[in-house]
Amino acid sequence: WVDEPVDSSKFEVASGHENTALVQIEDLTLTAPNVAFGAYRIPEFMKSSIGKDESVELSMPRDKLDAISSQTSVSGGTIYIGASASSPNVGDARITYAQRKGGEISLIAVVKGDTFTEFTSSNGGGFWLVANGVSTSEAMLESAEKGNSVMTWILRAIGMILVIIGIGLIFAPLGTIAKVVPFIGNIVGAGTGLIAFLLGFAWSFIVAAIAWVRYRPLLGIALLAAAAVLIVLLSVRGSRRKKRLASASPLRQTVGQRFCPNCGAAQNPNTKFCANCGAEIN
Numbered sequence: 001w002v003d004e005p006v007d008s009s010k011f012e013v014a015s016g017h018e019n020t021a022l023v024q025i026e027d028l029t030l031t032a033p034n035v036a037f038g039a040y041r042i043p044e045f046m047k048s049s050i051g052k053d054e055s056v057e058l059s060m061p062r063d064k065l066d067a068i069s070s071q072t073s074v075s076g077g078t079i080y081i082g083a084s085a086s087s088p089n090v091g092d093a094r095i096t097y098a099q100r101k102g103g104e105i106s107l108i109a110v111v112k113g114d115t116f117t118e119f120t121s122s123n124g125g126g127f128w129l130v131a132n133g134v135s136t137s138e139a140m141l142e143s144a145e146k147g148n149s150v151m152t153w154i155l156r157a158i159g160m161i162l163v164i165i166g167i168g169l170i171f172a173p174l175g176t177i178a179k180v181v182p183f184i185g186n187i188v189g190a191g192t193g194l195i196a197f198l199l200g201f202a203w204s205f206i207v208a209a210i211a212w213v214r215y216r217p218l219l220g221i222a223l224l225a226a227a228a229v230l231i232v233l234l235s236v237r238g239s240r241r242k243k244r245l246a247s248a249s250p251l252r253q254t255v256g257q258r259f260c261p262n263c264g265a266a267q268n269p270n271t272k273f274c275a276n277c278g279a280e281i282n
Contacts, residue, residue, distance in 0.1 A: 001094065003027070020091045022069050022081050037105070041115045046107070049130040051100035058097060106135040156208065164200030171196055202230040 008019040035042040035050070042050065055077040065072040069081050082092030108129040109116035118126035129140050171192035209223035258267045262279035271281055 005091075021093060022071065022091055023093050025093070025095060035102070037107070037116075039114065040111070043115050043117065045118075046109075046116065046128065046130055050105055051103060051132060053098040053100060056097040056099050103132065104134055106131045106133065106137075106140060108137055108140055156204070160200060160204040163203050164196055167199050167203075168193060168196035198230050198233060202227040205230070 005019050005021045005024065008014055008017055011017050031044070031047050035047055058074050058077055058079065060074055060079075065074065065079075068079070071081060071083055073080050073085060075085065077097045079095040079097075080092070081095070082089060107116065108119075108127075110119050110128075116128070118128040120126055129144055131140050131143075205223040205227035209220040209227065212220035212223065214220075258269060258271070258281060259265065260267055260274040260277060260279055260281060263274060263277045265274060265276040267274060267281055273280055
């Protein structure tokens with residue numbers, strides 16, 4: 001089920017797959033004009049946070065249903081427009097009704113006359129809370145802080161992943177160039193991937209630490225130390241890699257120079273036998 005009919009004209013093969021809808025009805029939300037909280041009025045921006053959706057038991061006469069469509073039925077809080085609700089077809093529609101009833105709520109906001117407004121913090125952001133039922137301010141603030149913390153860490157994780165991907169894309173051409181020799185290409189690809197991963201972590205730690213040094217100095221310093229450790233690991237890894245490449249570099253071969261097929265020792269151009277092992281030089 002979708003909120004509106006799928007536009008079949010954009011199908012790759014539209015002919016014979018046209019979508020038709022028996023009716024098209026837009027979503028509609030009706031809000032009570034006056035919602036009281038004791039002697040105060042609830043402002044519009046708070047009303048949607050009050051209560052939770054509850055099903056409505058509908059009862060409509062047949063002539064009203066037929067006015068919508070001859071294939072209309074009612075079940076609970078849903079009006080079904082189609083041949084059979086148990087076997088839906090393309091073009092069938094469902095209209096579902098729900099309501100929110102009044103009840104006890106707890107809120108944190110600024111009193112303004114006979115209503116409420118949001119609290120404006122020092123950074124210009126607005127803040128207000130509504131909880132269904134009776135709750136203490138401490139519990140409401142703790143719940144809001146937990147929810148905000150979870151969302152913050154989710155955004156941080158997404159940012160860290162994007163940084164790693166970005167650094168990986170910067171190093172990607174190196175692996176592509178090295179793939180001229182498949183074995184070397186795999187090694188370079190794995191190495192650049194690890195470097196991108198470590199650099200991404202280090203960069204993310206540095207950004208978070210700079211933001212936290214003032215408000216959470218211990219945590220900020222710890223993150224800076226972690227970033228420094230990652231940078232040192234990258235530096236050590238790079239130095240070791242250079243040493244391995246230097247030790248593995250083959251001897252430069254000059255024009256006309258020959259090597260022993262048995263021990264690999266360099267030979268003079270006219271030598272017939274190896275001076276190192278005595279093997280014949282062809």
